[in-house]
Amino acid sequence: MEFSRIEPSGNPPENYLIFAILMTIFCCWPVGIFAILKATKVRELWAMGDEVGAQKAADDAKKLTIWGAVAAFVLIIIPVIILFSMGIFATLMDAA
């Protein structure tokens, strides 16, 4: 790394990229892309010696991960509700 000379010692904050990837592939890339951008910022700010900024970007990435989880839950619930209501409807039709 070209700017490692001013990089703080120790590890950069957790950037939650694994969840950003999972979000992008499996669920909601609109949230995923913001999480990915925040994740790259963590490293960038850390390499510049901005520990506070890096931590803030990491916290933002974490928030986006939580939003992604909420969005995923809502998205998964939609087909479940539709399928269940169709099932109930079919049962009612059979009974009639």
Next chain:
Amino acid sequence: MQLKTFHKIGLITVLLLSFVFVYYFFNPASNFFIPCPFHYLTGFYCPGCGSQRAIHLLLHGDVFGAFRFNPLMVLTLPILIYGLGLTLANWIFGTQKRFMLFYSKLFIFGYFGLAILFWILRNLPFYPFNLLAPTA
């Protein structure tokens, strides 16, 4: 809520075993599995479509079949498992280990670009791109 290390390991083990159990003994192609909401609502495939069926086949040792359902997921599974494993290990043992690949801009944008490209290509309804669609 502070869980003890022992409890965390127990919790993860139970979740992992139930996951393996469900995906080993039931085929997502014809069962009670939740369909991909994106595919269900739009009819298009998302970059993750076919993953449940691919995991089922992988657990049965059919790497080629799994590859047919979702090549992107199968190819990047080692990275996903390592990343998730490290995150879980950090949570369980309170460590701060990092997977430095996840801090590389080249990897991050390369992977994201690949996922978007894969998403578009697998929805093209002609050869050879229709091979990327998750159909048996």
